[in-house]
Amino acid sequence: MNYKEKHTKGFISNFIKSFWEFKTSEKECNYEILPDGFFDLIFEIKKEKLTKVILTGVWTKQIQISIPKNTQLIGVRFKLISAEYIFKQSIKELKNTKADLPITFLDCKSFDFNNLEKFTDSITEKLHAQLKNIKKIDQRKLKLFNILYQKKGEVSIQEISENIFWSNRQINRYFNKCFGISLKTLCTILKCHSSLKHIAKGQLFPEKNYYDQAHFIKQVKQITGATPTNLFLNKNDRFLQLTTIKNNLDLCSP
Template identity: 45%
Template sequence: MSNPVTFQKINAHKSINNFVSSFWLVENNSDQDYAVVVMPDASFDFVITKKKNEPLHCILMGINTTFSNAFIEADTRMMVINFKLLAAEYILKSSVADLLNGGQSLPDDFWNTEESDFNDFNLFAEKITEHIQLLSGKAIDPRKQKLSQLIYASSGEMTVKELSENAYWNSRQINRYFTQYFGLPLKKFCNILRFRSSFKQINEGNLFPELNYSDQPHFEREVKKLTGANLRTLFKNKNDRFIQVSLLGNL
């Protein structure tokens, strides 16, 4: 079966890029469900789903630490906001630790979302951007801001010790913060982000580690643990089943 699912992406405006990485529009306009493997990508997400002849459904998804099999259902459209770490405390003003590998339903009009938002994806991104700007008035703790910047800039390759030293923040306090707000330790989050950063090389057929994996077997073990598949299966990606490799690997 060829892939009936289409995607659009808008990168977050610089005014909110402490909190959001991107917006996605996902559409399956066919009459068949499409099977995919969802892999960890080091984000937590606000997902708005519109199925044919059904009301909107809003859900907040936590960070995933392992893969899951899923379907993009027939006649379904989704808009997704990919959040960065600082969004939990400073935008959502809530921990997402209890949502690890899961999600929580939100009111159907959360953040004033409505069915007409699907008419213009660009306007939706602008609307949410303005809303986040209004929510982001609180000053960010400089240690947390520096830590976040280092994590993303290094694609998760810096060690906990290096991050602690450069953010001027005790590693035990950092891990307490991560456990409290995200439900996992910093090292595990960085491992997931490092894996997500390898999608491009896998998509291009370069199956040797370019990031700071200790050796080839280490890279292969991490990939197997996070995806349930080996590197060659990910590269072949039959029917675009591993959709994040296809999408993020081409960016």
């Protein structure tokens, strides 16, 4: 598997988690993607030619995907606040699905897809310019998502509400309108996704904010469709995120 990921820094990190690249060889790849609390803009390249631009919604369950052979995918993993301030639209209708965007989106044909560094520089510059043209960014929303992603969902809705001076009802109305999920659902997804790195190490017990082992197993299975044990075993590299996490752990091992 040929996978690369580059995390963002600075102001743009309020809106983008990372950039990633995935390449297949002479064989089609079949995987299950697990919910992570983000959404993606994906560029599909075949024979060095841009063939598709795809926008996903938020995954709330495992999704089966097939990636054709000899295909390059370059993606931008967006934090949910980007739906409003970069895409200027609700992604509610895209929950657990995806949509094709025009091949001319963001003038992306001008990007260098052969070099991940150059691609990230180009799209970051373009998105920076777009964000600068926004008259005002709601600081409550900026703070809301910073808390959620920094704490990986391990925070109570009441604590968030008191911290940003925005009522629970208003927050959930915003979430359901823009993303098609509740704030509680996002917290559950972020918390579960955070557990994957522990599961990849074989730590099949809850880390934080789970009542007990039974509650941990139930919530992980609810979000991923698999038990922690089956995720750890990851037979035939079925779960893409577990495979990439495991590969990164192996690279970091002495």
